[in-house]
Amino acid sequence: MENKNNHVVIMAGGVGSRFWPMSTPAKPKQFIDVLGCGRTLLQLTVDRLGDLVPKENVWVVTGETYAELVYEQLPEIPRDHVLREPCRRGTAPCICYAAWRIKKLNPKATMVVTPSDHLVTNTDEFRRVLKNGLQFAGETDAILTLGMKPTRADTGYGYIQADLTAASARAREIFRVDSFREKPNKAVAEEYISHNNFFWNAGIFIMSVSTTVNAFRIHEKETSDVFENMLPIYGTDKEQAAVNENFPKCRNISVDYAIMERADEIFVYPAQFGWSDLGTWGSLMEQSSRDIHANAVIGNEVRLYETSNCMIHTTDMKQVVIQGLDGYIVSEKDGRLLICRLSEEQRIGKMSE
C-alpha cells in the first residue's frame, strides 16, 4: 500500500539532557534503546511506519556528529537521505531544508515530519492517522498537525486549540486550528482540558513539500532562500560543503513560531495512539510495565528488595541489587550513575552539568 509520493522526515538532532546519564550529548536519547526492547527510539520511529512509506522515502535530519550513529542504526535508509546539519538552528531550517531537498526529487511529494525520540504504543492507529493525514495534506494546501487527546492536565506540553464546529471539520476527523498555546501552568492546563477542544502538540506535522516551501517563502523568506539557492547542487557531491557554508546563516527558530503560528491553512488531526514524548524519566516510567510494587525495571539481573515506585534503567550493568528505595530513579550508562528522587527529576540536567 505504499504511495511513492509519501515521504517521512525524522528530526534526530536533539540532545536530551533530562535523561542523563542514559542520554548524553555524545549519544542522545533517540540513539538509545530507552525501552530495553533491542531497538533504539530512532529505529522504533522507522519501524512504526510499516509500509506507509517506501524506505527510500525516509529522510533523517541530524547533527553532523550524529550521522555515523544514523548510518549504523538505519542501514536500510539511503545514506544521502541523512541530511547533516553543521550546527543547531531549531526545527524551521531543518524542515525547510528537507522540503526543498525532497521537492527537487518529487514536486508532488507529501511529507510527515516527526521527532525521533517519541513513543507510540498503538502503531496500527498511528499508521491509520498518518495515512489519512497524508491523503488530506496531499490533496490540499493545508498544513496538518497531530493533536494528542489529553489524558491529564500536563504542563510539559504545548496545546493546540481546535475549532470543532462542523463547518471546520474536514474528512470528519480533521479540524481547523484556532490557536497554538505555550506550555501552560497547572491551573491553565486544567482549564484547557476541561474543554474538549484542546490537544497536546506532538510536534508531528504533515504537509506537501510545495505547501511547505510556499509557507517558508511567505513567512520565513531568508531561510527559504538559503535552501532554494542550493537547489542545483542537491544530490551532488557539492551538497554537504554548500550546506556547511550556508546552513549557519539561518536564524534559529522553531517551525511552530516560523510557520504554524503565522500561516492560515493550519489544521489539527486529534488522535490517540498511545503517544508520549518520553520527555522525562517519569513519562518513561508511565509508559513502562511495572512490577507488583510499581517499579519499572529496564535492565539485566536487577534484584529489588523493599523497593517500590522506582524507575530503574541499567541496561549496561551486569548485575544490580537495590534495597530500601521508594520513588527513585536509578540509571547507569557508560560509567555514569544517577540516583535521584522522581519528584526532583527536573533538576537532573543541572545536577549533572
Place this chain on the structure above:
Amino acid sequence: MENKNNHVVIMAGGVGSRFWPMSTPAKPKQFIDVLGCGRTLLQLTVDRLGDLVPKENVWVVTGETYAELVYEQLPEIPRDHVLREPCRRGTAPCICYAAWRIKKLNPKATMVVTPSDHLVTNTDEFRRVLKNGLQFAGETDAILTLGMKPTRADTGYGYIQADLTAASARAREIFRVDSFREKPNKAVAEEYISHNNFFWNAGIFIMSVSTTVNAFRIHEKETSDVFENMLPIYGTDKEQAAVNENFPKCRNISVDYAIMERADEIFVYPAQFGWSDLGTWGSLMEQSSRDIHANAVIGNEVRLYETSNCMIHTTDMKQVVIQGLDGYIVSEKDGRLLICRLSEEQRIGKMSE
C-alpha cells in the same frame, strides 16, 4: 634496621563476600583499592611494614587462582615466596605450610602472620609493636597475638582475655592470655569491655618458626606431617605439584582452634594503632573521612545533593550524581551496582548471590 631473621607471612586467600560488588570471588577485597588511595589492601599491608623486614622475607599465602594478582600487585616480592594453596583449608594449614617453608631457609626465623585485608592508620605505632613483638617471640618459645584495645562493644570480633597481673607481664607490654572468646552477643560484648582486660582478636600472630612447627607437631600433628614430609622439595620445581597433591589432605581448621586455644605459652600484646578489619561497609565508612553531611565518598566526580550518612564507593565510575539518600551504601564495581541501607548490610551477601 632490618633483622634478617624477621619474616612476614601475609594471608591473602579470603573471599570477602560482604563487600559485594566491590569485592567478588574473582577479585576479593585484599586485591582492591578499597580506600581509593591508589594502593590495594594487600599492597598497603606490605607498605606498612616499612623497613621492619627485608622484602625477600615477605611471604604471601593465597589461592592458586589469585597468584597472578599477587605477582602483579607485589612485583617486589620473590615469586617463589607466593605460596599457592590448591584449595581453601582455613588458616591452620596456611600457617603451618609457611612455617615449615621458612624454617627450611632459616631455622632461626621469627614470623609475623597477618591478614591481607585489614586497615592500620598509625603505621609508626604498628611497626613499634611488631618490632617489640618479633624480639619477644624470637627470644622465647611464646606465641604472641596482638590484642586491639576495644573502643566499643563490637559483636563482630572475637575477644582475647588477658591476665594483666604484674606476674604475667613480659617486657612491660605483653601479657599471658587467659582465654579466647568467640564473637559475643551485644550484652556479653558490653560485659567484656566493662573490664579492661578484654581485647579484640586482630588475627595477627608473632612466633618463631621453630615454636610454630613444634606447636603444630603437638596439637595438629597430621597437618604438621603433611608439610614436614615435603621439606626436601621446598624451593625446588617439584614443590607446587607436591603441595597440590598433599594440601587437600589437611583438615579445614583455623589456627585459633588448632593452636591458640590449645597451646600453653600464648601471650597477648595489647595495642592501639588505628586498626580495623574492614569487615563491613559500615567499618569502612567509620575509617573513611567524611564530608559535613557525614558521607564517606570514595570515587571520582561524585556529586551529592540532600544526601547524608552514606557510604559511596564508585571508583570505576566516571561520574556519579546522587540526590536525596540518607544512610545508604552505594557501590559499583565492574558492571555490578549495589544500593542498600547501611542498616541492612548484613544481607548483602545473600541478596547478591
